[in-house]
Amino acid sequence: MTNIYRLTLQDSEGLAPERRSETQVLEFLTERITVRELIRSRVYQEVKDYNARQPEYFRGLVRPAEAERTLNGYRLRQRRLLDWQEQFEAALKAFANNGFLILVDEEQATDLEEEIVIAPGAAVTFIKLAPLVGG
Numbered sequence: 001m002t003n004i005y006r007l008t009l010q011d012s013e014g015l016a017p018e019r020r021s022e023t024q025v026l027e028f029l030t031e032r033i034t035v036r037e038l039i040r041s042r043v044y045q046e047v048k049d050y051n052a053r054q055p056e057y058f059r060g061l062v063r064p065a066e067a068e069r070t071l072n073g074y075r076l077r078q079r080r081l082l083d084w085q086e087q088f089e090a091a092l093k094a095f096a097n098n099g100f101l102i103l104v105d106e107e108q109a110t111d112l113e114e115e116i117v118i119a120p121g122a123a124v125t126f127i128k129l130a131p132l133v134g135g
Contacts, residue, residue: 002029003029003031004027004028004029005027005028005029005030005031005118006025006026006027006028006118007025007026007027007028007038007116007118007122007123007124008023008024008025008122008123008124009023009024009025009026009042009123009124009125009126010022010023010024010123010124010125010126011061011125011126011127011128012125012126012127012128013127013128013130024042024045024046026038026041026042026045028041028118031117031118032115032116032117032118033115033116033118034112034113034114034115034116035095035102035109035111035112035113035114035116036092036112036113038102038116038124039061039088039091039092039095039102039112040088042061042091042126043060043061043062043084043087043088043091044084044088046058046059046060046061046087047060047082047083047084047087048084050082051081051082054079054081056072056075056079057070057072057073057074057075058073058074058075058076058082059072059073059074060073060074060087061087061091061094061100061126061128062087062090062091062094062099063090064076064082064086064087064090065086065090092112095112098129099128099129100126100127100128100129101126101127101129102124102125102126102127103124103125103127104116104122104123104124105122105123105124
């Protein structure tokens with residue numbers, strides 16, 4: 001019998017705890033994953049979900065090319081299928097450039113190869129950072 005390890009994810013806009021999104025659960029076949037694997041799995045799942053339904057807004061970790069940011073997510077100028085690998089590369093670049101932070105049980109993950117142990121009740125928060133204007 002194969003064990004399934006579940007990790008609960010939540011997004012936060014900046015450091016405002018009151019601006020958190022719905023939770024999302026990702027499943028893994030191993031108890032240990034890297035930050036890179038976490039980002040890859042998250043991006044793959046959100047792009048897969050978007051492509052299946054193609055709603056008006058994409059609510060994902062990073063903005064797709066040629067999309068504008070709105071209060072409801074990212075609006076593509078023209079609805080189209082997204083490429084999860086392009087989104088994954090954009091997410092890796094954003095992580096490297098401090099476009100978002102990852103907290104694993106309140107501890108910041110700082111390296112893509114850092115290992116995460118998926119313990120029962122483990123939670124991850126992605127904190128999306130907005131660049132300062134005029135500074």
